[in-house]
Amino acid sequence: MKKSILLIFVMIAAWSCDVLEVEPKSSIEASTAFKTKEDIEKGILGAYSYFPAFSYYGRSNVIFPDLAADNLSHPIGATASEYREIANNNILPENGSVGGMWSIMYGGINVANNVIDKVPGIENMTEAEKNAALGELYFIRALNHFNLLNYFGAIPIKTLPTVGVGNLDAPRDPVDQVYSQIINDLVFASENLSASGNKVRTSKYAAKALLARVFLYKGDYDQAVTFATDVIDNGGYTLLGNYADIFAADLSSESIFEIYFSQTERNRIAEYNFPTSLNGRREVEPSASLLAAYETGDARYEASIAFAGTSAYAIKYDDLSLGADNVIVLRLADMYLIRAEAEAHKTAPNIAAIQSDINKIRLRANLTPTSETSPAQLLRIIEKERRIEFAFEGHRWFDLVRTGRAIAVLPNVNGVNQTLFPIPSDEIQTNNHPGMTQNPGY
Numbered sequence: 001m002k003k004s005i006l007l008i009f010v011m012i013a014a015w016s017c018d019v020l021e022v023e024p025k026s027s028i029e030a031s032t033a034f035k036t037k038e039d040i041e042k043g044i045l046g047a048y049s050y051f052p053a054f055s056y057y058g059r060s061n062v063i064f065p066d067l068a069a070d071n072l073s074h075p076i077g078a079t080a081s082e083y084r085e086i087a088n089n090n091i092l093p094e095n096g097s098v099g100g101m102w103s104i105m106y107g108g109i110n111v112a113n114n115v116i117d118k119v120p121g122i123e124n125m126t127e128a129e130k131n132a133a134l135g136e137l138y139f140i141r142a143l144n145h146f147n148l149l150n151y152f153g154a155i156p157i158k159t160l161p162t163v164g165v166g167n168l169d170a171p172r173d174p175v176d177q178v179y180s181q182i183i184n185d186l187v188f189a190s191e192n193l194s195a196s197g198n199k200v201r202t203s204k205y206a207a208k209a210l211l212a213r214v215f216l217y218k219g220d221y222d223q224a225v226t227f228a229t230d231v232i233d234n235g236g237y238t239l240l241g242n243y244a245d246i247f248a249a250d251l252s253s254e255s256i257f258e259i260y261f262s263q264t265e266r267n268r269i270a271e272y273n274f275p276t277s278l279n280g281r282r283e284v285e286p287s288a289s290l291l292a293a294y295e296t297g298d299a300r301y302e303a304s305i306a307f308a309g310t311s312a313y314a315i316k317y318d319d320l321s322l323g324a325d326n327v328i329v330l331r332l333a334d335m336y337l338i339r340a341e342a343e344a345h346k347t348a349p350n351i352a353a354i355q356s357d358i359n360k361i362r363l364r365a366n367l368t369p370t371s372e373t374s375p376a377q378l379l380r381i382i383e384k385e386r387r388i389e390f391a392f393e394g395h396r397w398f399d400l401v402r403t404g405r406a407i408a409v410l411p412n413v414n415g416v417n418q419t420l421f422p423i424p425s426d427e428i429q430t431n432n433h434p435g436m437t438q439n440p441g442y
Contacts, residue, residue, distance in 0.1 A: 034118035043115035050108030055100030065397035099424035135192035138185035171435020205235035224342035244303035266323030417441030
C-alpha cells in the first residue's frame with residue numbers, strides 16, 4: 001500500500017503541468033499514509049526519487065547550465081528545438097524542457113513537505129530520529145528551492161504540503177526570503193544529521209557543503225569560507241590524486257553527495273552527449289571556446305572530452321548503455337574553489353590562502369601553480385578553474401550569472417533579463433495569484 005502511495009507521488013510530479021497542484025491523488029487519505037517510522041523512511045526515499053528524473057539530474061539539470069553558457073553548443077544536425085533555445089539564450093516560456101524542470105523540482109518539494117507534516121505525529125520514533133528525518137527532508141527541500149532560485153530568481157516558497165485543492169495559487173517570494181528559507185533548512189539539517197552517510201543520501205557535511213555554496217551565491221563570503229573550511233577540515237573527504245578517478249566509479253572519497261542511478265533508474269546524460277556514430281543523440285557538444293580554454297598538459301582534458309573522428313563529446317558521465325553512473329552534486333574540489341573565491345572578495349584577503357586553494361586544484365591537474373597576487377586577477381583565475389574543473393557538471397551558467405559576468409562573456413546574452421529563465425507558461429496560466437508574474441523580457 002505504502003509503495004503505491006510513493007509511486008503515485010512520483011507519477012503525479014511527472015505528469016502535472018502545474019506543479020503547485022501536485023498532490024498525492026490516492027484513494028487513501030493522506031492522514032493514513034504515514035503511521036510508522038518505516039513509513040517515514042519510505043516517504044524520505046520518495047522525496048529523493050525526484051532527483052533522478054530526466055528533467056532533473058537525469059539529464060536537464062546537468063546539461064542546461066553548460067548549454068546556456070559557453071561550455072556546450074547545440075550542433076548542426078541536432079533535433080531538439082528546446083535545446084536550441086537554451087543554447088541561443090532565447091528561451092520561450094512554452095519550452096517544455098524548462099517547464100519539466102520547474103515541475104519536477106516543485107514535485108520533490110511537495111513530497112518532502114507531505115512527509116515533514118507527518119513526522120511529528122509518528123509514535124515509534126524518538127525525538128532524535130524525528131529530527132534526523134526532518135533534517136534529511138529539509139535538505140531535499142532546500143536543494144530544490146536553491147536550484148529553482150538559480151534558474152528563475154524569485155519563486156514561491158513552499159513549506160506546507162499541497163493536498164486537495166488548497167494553497168495552489170502562490171506568489172513569487174523575494175530572493176532574500178528564498179535564501180533565508182534555504183539557509184534555515186540547511187542549518188537544521190547540518191545540526192541534526194549524522195556526519196557519516198552513504199553519499200546518495202545527505203549527511204551533516206553534505207548540508208554544510210551546500211551551505212558553503214549557498215552563501216557564496218548569496219555573497220555572504222565570511223560564511224562561505226567558514227562552511228567550506230569546516231567541510232575541508234572535518235568532513236573526512238580527500239582530493240583524488242587522479243582527476244579521471246572522480247568519474248571512474250561512484251562514491252569516491254572526493255564525493256560529498258551524489259544522485260543515485262541504476263540500470264532500472266537510468267540517466268540519459270551520455271545519450272544526449274555521445275555522437276550518433278556511437279549510438280548517442282548528440283544534442284550537445286563541447287564548445288570550441290571550451291576546447292581552446294584548456295592549458296597544454298591539463299589532465300582534465302582527456303578525463304572530460306573524447307573524440308569520434310573530429311567530433312568532440314563529453315565523457316564524464318559515459319554509461320551510454322545503462323545510464324547507471326551516479327551524478328555528483330557536491331565534491332571536495334568545489335569547497336576549495338568556493339573558499340578561494342570567497343576569500344578573494346574580502347576587504348583584506350589572505351592571498352597565500354587563496355593561492356594555496358587554487359593550486360591544490362591546478363597541481364592535481366598537472367598544471368603549474370599560480371603566483372598571482374592581485375585579488376581581481378585571482379578571481380578571474382578561479383572563474384577559469386571552475387569552468388574547466390566542473391565542465392559538464394552543471395555549474396558554468398550559474399557561475400557567470402551570480403558573478404555578473406554573463407553579459408560580458410556570453411555573446412548571446414545582451415541584457416540582464418536573459419540571465420533568468422522564463423517562468424513556464426503553464427505556471428503563469430494556471431497559478432491565479434496576482435503575485436505570480438513572468439520574468440521581465442518574456
